[in-house]
Amino acid sequence: MTALVTGGASGIGRATALLLAGRGATVAVLDLDPSGAPDPLLRVRADVADDASVASAVAEALDRLGGLDVLVNNAGIGAAGTVEAGGLDEWRRVLEVNLLGTVRVTRAALPALRASAAASIVVIGSIVATAGLPERALYSASKGAVTALARAMAADHVGEGIRVNCVHPGTVDTPWIGRLLDAAADPDAALTALRARQPLGRLVSMDEVAHAVAYLASPAAASVTGTELAVDGGMAGL
Ligand code: NAD
DSSP states (O other): OEEEEETTTSHHHHHHHHHHHHTTOEEEEEESSGGGOOTTSEEEEOOTTOHHHHHHHHHHHHHHHTSOSEEEEOOOOOOOBOTTSSOHHHHHHHHHHHTHHHHHHHHHHHHHHHTOSSEEEEEEOOTHHHHOOTTBHHHHHHHHHHHHHHHHHHHHHGGGTEEEEEEEEOSBOSHHHHHHHHHSSSHHHHHHHHHHTOTTSSOBOHHHHHHHHHHHHSGGGTTOOSOEEEESTTTTTO
16 A cells, blocks of 8 residues: 655654554655655655645655555645634645645645545544534635545545545644643643543544554444544544
8 A cells, every 4th residue: 555644754753654554555755854764765855835846756655666655635724713814825825735736736646546446534623623612714614625625535536436525633643732832821731631521531532543554444334435434532522
C-alpha cells in the first residue's frame, strides 16, 4: 500500500503516517515543515494553500511512492471566535488551507488514485462540523465544508472504485492543543476545564484517531464509503 498524508509531520497526521508505515505501507508526508516526520516516512515540503506548491509536491510524492492507494487530507489550521471575529482575510486564509487545500491535493492525487485497485481518501473533519461549539464559527465552517465535500466526492467517485470517508476527531492531545493550552492564562486550569468537557474524562489520543483513519483506508473497510466516523470520546453524541 502507498499513502500520502498531508500535515503528516505533526499530531494526528504524523501518528497516522507512522501507523500506516508500521503496517507495511510506503508513506509520504506533505507538510509546510516536513522535518518532524521521521524515517521511514518520505518527506515532501508544500503549502496546501498554494497551487504551484501542491502541484509540484504531489508530483514528487507520486514519483517517489510509485503510485497512490490512500490519500489522507489532514493538514489544517484553527481559528477562534464568532462570525464577527477576525477580518475576512483570516476567513479566506483558513478556507484556503482547510477547504481549498483539500481540494488542491485531491485534484492532484485523483489520477493516481484512479489507477489503484484499492483507492481511498480519508478527510479529517472535526466534531465542530456537526456539534455547534461556541467561538468556533470560521473553523466550524471550514470543517463543515470538507465534511460535505467528502460526501460529495464519495458519490462522484464510487463508480471509479475510490472510497471517500471522513473522521471527526474530538479534542485530541496533539501539539496543536498543547499550543492552545500554553497560550492560556492558566494552562493547568485550562486543561482541567478541557477534560471536564469530555464525557470519557480525558482527551482523545492521536493514535486513537490514527487507528480510525487506518481502518477506513484498509481492505477491512472495502464496503465503507460516504461515512463519518467520530473519534471524540462521546463529545458530540452524548
Ligand atoms: P498539528 O498542528 O499538530 O499538525 C498539523 C500539521 O499540518 C502540521 O505539521 C503543520 O505544519 C501542517 N500544516 C498546517 N498548515 C499547512 C499548510 N498550509 N500546508 C501544509 N501543511 C500544513 O494539528 P493536529 O491537532 O494534528 O490537527 C490535524 C488535523 O486534525 C487538522 O485538520 C485539525 O483541524 C484536525 N482536528 C484536530 C483536533 C484536535 O483536537 N487536535 C480536533 C479535531 C480536528
